Amino acid sequence: MIYFIIALVVLLLIIAGLYNSLIKKKNDVGKAFASVDVMLKKRYDLIPNLVETVKTYMKHEKSLLTELTDLRTKAVAGDISDDERVDIENKIAKGVSGLMVAVENYPDLKASQNFIQLQGAWNEVEEQISASRRAYNAAVTIFNNGVETFPSNMMAGMMNYKTKMLFEIPDSERKNIHAADLFNK
Amino acid sequence: MMNKDKNFKDFYEQTLVPELIMLDRERKKVDRRVILIVLITVIAIIIEAKIIPEDAGDWKFVIQPLTGILGFILISVVSKNYRLNFKNKIISKISTFVDKNMQYTPEGTVPEEEFIRSAIFQHSCDKYKGEDHFRGTLGKTAVEFSEVVAQYVTRTGSGSSRKETYHTFFKGIFFVADFNKHFKTHTIVLPDTAERLFGKMGQKLQSLAINRGELIRLEDPEFEKEFCVYGDDQVEARYILSPSLMQRILEFKRKWNTKVYLSFRDSKVYIAIRMTKNLFETRLFKSVVDYNFIEENMRYLILLTGIVEDLNLNTRIWTKT
Numbered sequence: 001m002i003y004f005i006i007a008l009v010v011l012l013l014i015i016a017g018l019y020n021s022l023i024k025k026k027n028d029v030g031k032a033f034a035s036v037d038v039m040l041k042k043r044y045d046l047i048p049n050l051v052e053t054v055k056t057y058m059k060h061e062k063s064l065l066t067e068l069t070d071l072r073t074k075a076v077a078g079d080i081s082d083d084e085r086v087d088i089e090n091k092i093a094k095g096v097s098g099l100m101v102a103v104e105n106y107p108d109l110k111a112s113q114n115f116i117q118l119q120g121a122w123n124e125v126e127e128q129i130s131a132s133r134r135a136y137n138a139a140v141t142i143f144n145n146g147v148e149t150f151p152s153n154m155m156a157g158m159m160n161y162k163t164k165m166l167f168e169i170p171d172s173e174r175k176n177i178h179a180a181d182l183f184n185k
Numbered sequence: 186m187m188n189k190d191k192n193f194k195d196f197y198e199q200t201l202v203p204e205l206i207m208l209d210r211e212r213k214k215v216d217r218r219v220i221l222i223v224l225i226t227v228i229a230i231i232i233e234a235k236i237i238p239e240d241a242g243d244w245k246f247v248i249q250p251l252t253g254i255l256g257f258i259l260i261s262v263v264s265k266n267y268r269l270n271f272k273n274k275i276i277s278k279i280s281t282f283v284d285k286n287m288q289y290t291p292e293g294t295v296p297e298e299e300f301i302r303s304a305i306f307q308h309s310c311d312k313y314k315g316e317d318h319f320r321g322t323l324g325k326t327a328v329e330f331s332e333v334v335a336q337y338v339t340r341t342g343s344g345s346s347r348k349e350t351y352h353t354f355f356k357g358i359f360f361v362a363d364f365n366k367h368f369k370t371h372t373i374v375l376p377d378t379a380e381r382l383f384g385k386m387g388q389k390l391q392s393l394a395i396n397r398g399e400l401i402r403l404e405d406p407e408f409e410k411e412f413c414v415y416g417d418d419q420v421e422a423r424y425i426l427s428p429s430l431m432q433r434i435l436e437f438k439r440k441w442n443t444k445v446y447l448s449f450r451d452s453k454v455y456i457a458i459r460m461t462k463n464l465f466e467t468r469l470f471k472s473v474v475d476y477n478f479i480e481e482n483m484r485y486l487i488l489l490t491g492i493v494e495d496l497n498l499n500t501r502i503w504t505k506t
Contacts, residue, residue: 035420120504124366127503131423138402138419 018155025143032136039129047072057109205474226256271467286321293318303448303455308337324499330360357460370417374447377413
């Protein structure tokens with residue numbers, strides 16, 4: 001009888017351990033995902049400043065600037081579907097990298113302290129976004145391993161956990177980040 | 186590099202050789218004194234062996250070693266000036282040659298507080314000393330480095346039989362540089378011993394390491410094989426350790442071919458490079474007017490100042506200037 005109880009307790013402990021570790025892994029994924037979101041918001045905050053700074057110098061890029069402002073307004077409003085948001089993120093990244101190229105034609109702007117500061121901030125945000133995506137991918141990999149490997153896969157089956165998708169991150173490309181899969185949770 | 190090599194040859198012949206010839210005269214004097222001290226010490230030990238009576242007890246084991254130690258102390262006293270002259274006259278000139286913005290203090294060291302702040306080693310630092318301190322701004326990056334020996338103490342016994350033993354837990358170069366990105370949390374990169382020894386089990390062990398923050402698993406398998414990374418923040422650790430920096434750290438490690446430790450804290454990078462060789466020292470019983478001998482010092486200094494380029498610290502495309 002006593003052996004039976006010991007075995008039962010051990011079994012329960014193992015089950016609890018598996019359960020908790022899966023929950024923790026899932027929460028880590030959620031946390032990492034939220035940090036991607038925080039970094040993206042930081043990027044939105046930079047846009048008005050950037051537009052304001054370059055506006056007075058840039059003569060031929062008016063439409064690009066209006067587009068960026070509109071995109072930001074849409075993104076911040078928040079009542080959009082995930083797919084739309086991914087699309088907007090892509091457009092913002094592309095728009096700003098286009099802007100940075102166009103700056104080459106305006107030496108005064110390129111040399112202005114304000115712009116240099118903003119450019120630095122932009123690079124920083126882009127790298128932070130990239131870092132948060134890598135952190136998300138790492139968390140997802142750990143979670144997926146938990147879902148797919150024995151014995152935690154049995155627990156995951158019961159909890160109805162499925163593997164999650166990774167972000168695709170191009171090797172060294174920072175300027176043109178593929179936000180595909182970003183919000184397809 | 187080729188250019189610097191040729192320049193160094195000229196610099197050696199024009200500037201250093203005259204100084205070295207003077208130093209070599211001093212060396213010969215020191216050599217003679219050292220030989221004299223060794224002879225006297227050896228003779229003293231032999232005489233002691235004869236005159237100490239058989240029943241002297243413990244004294245027998247004390248007097249002779251003490252004589253030997255005294256000999257060593259005398260040698261370091263008579264050669265001290267010569268050693269310092271070499272550093273002041275030769276190494277300081279090489280330092281200016283390698284980078285004119287660098288200041289060299291032969292008896293200086295990276296402050297102990299910086300060493301402790303890096304938190305690379307978890308031993309309590311009971312004895313800290315160093316020499317050959319270099320400091321300067323290389324390009325846009327402020328750096329300082331020196332040789333460092335750090336020890337912790339263990340105590341055994343009590344009362345009169347109480348014994349203190351010092352154990353060296355780090356000997357080598359300690360390097361501090363301003364990092365090119367801002368960050369708030371602490372990230373540490375350690376040589377990976379657990380994973381190489383125990384594989385998967387090692388990873389488990391790493392994640393249990395106490396007082397080190399969270400284990401950060403990075404995506405570069407080569408990097409993961411060599412190092413294990415702990416940090417307070419998963420995202421910021423990756424912000425610091427970008428894929429390109431990971432590659433650079435790997436190459437840096439291969440270049441030195443020894444254990445290297447990195448710590449990122451307060452927007453600074455701390456690097457500890459283990460090394461048994463004592464750098465920037467002169468020698469006895471062999472002429473110092475020797476191009477290869479002098480050039481080696483220059484090579485080490487170029488290797489050390491090159492860390493700034495190796496880790497790309499002069500790239501300031503972020504908000505930090």
